[in-house]
Amino acid sequence: MPVPSTVTPPRALLRDEVYERLRDAIVDGTLAPEEQLRDTELATWLGVSRTPVREALLELARTGLVRALPGRSTVVAPVDDASVRDAQSVVAAMHRLAVEGAIRAMTEADLERMQDANARFDAAQQSGDADAALSADQDFHAVAVDRCGNEAVRAVIAQYEPVLHRAERLRFGSPEGRDSVHRHARLIELLRARDADGAAELAEQTWRSLAVSPASAPTRRPEDRT
Numbered sequence: 001m002p003v004p005s006t007v008t009p010p011r012a013l014l015r016d017e018v019y020e021r022l023r024d025a026i027v028d029g030t031l032a033p034e035e036q037l038r039d040t041e042l043a044t045w046l047g048v049s050r051t052p053v054r055e056a057l058l059e060l061a062r063t064g065l066v067r068a069l070p071g072r073s074t075v076v077a078p079v080d081d082a083s084v085r086d087a088q089s090v091v092a093a094m095h096r097l098a099v100e101g102a103i104r105a106m107t108e109a110d111l112e113r114m115q116d117a118n119a120r121f122d123a124a125q126q127s128g129d130a131d132a133a134l135s136a137d138q139d140f141h142a143v144a145v146d147r148c149g150n151e152a153v154r155a156v157i158a159q160y161e162p163v164l165h166r167a168e169r170l171r172f173g174s175p176e177g178r179d180s181v182h183r184h185a186r187l188i189e190l191l192r193a194r195d196a197d198g199a200a201e202l203a204e205q206t207w208r209s210l211a212v213s214p215a216s217a218p219t220r221r222p223e224d225r226t
Contacts, residue, residue, distance in 0.1 A: 018048055019056040026065050026076055027165045028131060036073040037066060064163050079166050084210070087163035092207035094157045095141060099187075099203040101148030103196045111188055114143050118184040125181065130169045137168065140184055144191075144203070167210055180206065 022042065025031045039053045046053065057074050060066040064083050068074045077083065102110075117140035124132035145154055183206050190199035 015052040015055040018052040022056050031076050033076050033078040035076045063159050084167050087160040090160050092204045094153050096200045096204035097153050098144045098148045100200045101150050102144040110143050114188050122181045
């Protein structure tokens with residue numbers, strides 16, 4: 001029987017949806033560091049079978065967001081200096097490559113998207129909304145990642161950046177986080193001037209500037225889950 005010619009709209013695989021839900025719950029603290037992750041409980045919470053949950057946990061283990069301990073349930077990995085530094089080095093280098101690959105193709109519309117994202121980032125900083133700040137920061141850096149067209153860069157960032165997102169939620173409420181607004185504005189200036197070396201260096205340093213104290217990792221109570 002030939003493959004049907006009817007085109008079916010693309011839909012995310014269930015395991016990908018489960019992965020994203022669990023990843024986001026870890027990043028925002030709904031699932032706290034060291035919390036045990038039982039696939040049966042998670043499947044009930046998400047309304048799915050245990051299979052996509054198990055697949056998602058395996059992928060989260062590869063990113064460093066969860067740990068599988070011998071003889072124990074899988075647990076949410078702590079926010080520790082070593083894991084942040086490791087992810088930081090990789091992600092910073094990838095964002096440098098993204099800017100280097102994107103700068104010649106950047107349009108004024110791209111720069112306006114970055115300016116809009118930075119304005120939202122600034123407003124979220126001033127209101128103390130860490131989640132909105134993180135979302136705006138992601139939108140800001142996504143412009144160069146999208147424009148560079150390097151799928152390897154995109155894949156590596158997607159794998160390791162969530163480790164830093166947990167740390168970023170701490171930074172955004174600090175004076176260091178507010179300094180990011182000025183770094184963003186300067187990066188836009190360098191991109192507009194087509195200063196590839198300066199823009200790439202600043203993009204990398206922006207990510208390398210991230211600092212986090214493991215003891216102050218974000219947490220939420222189990223009853224906060226939705």
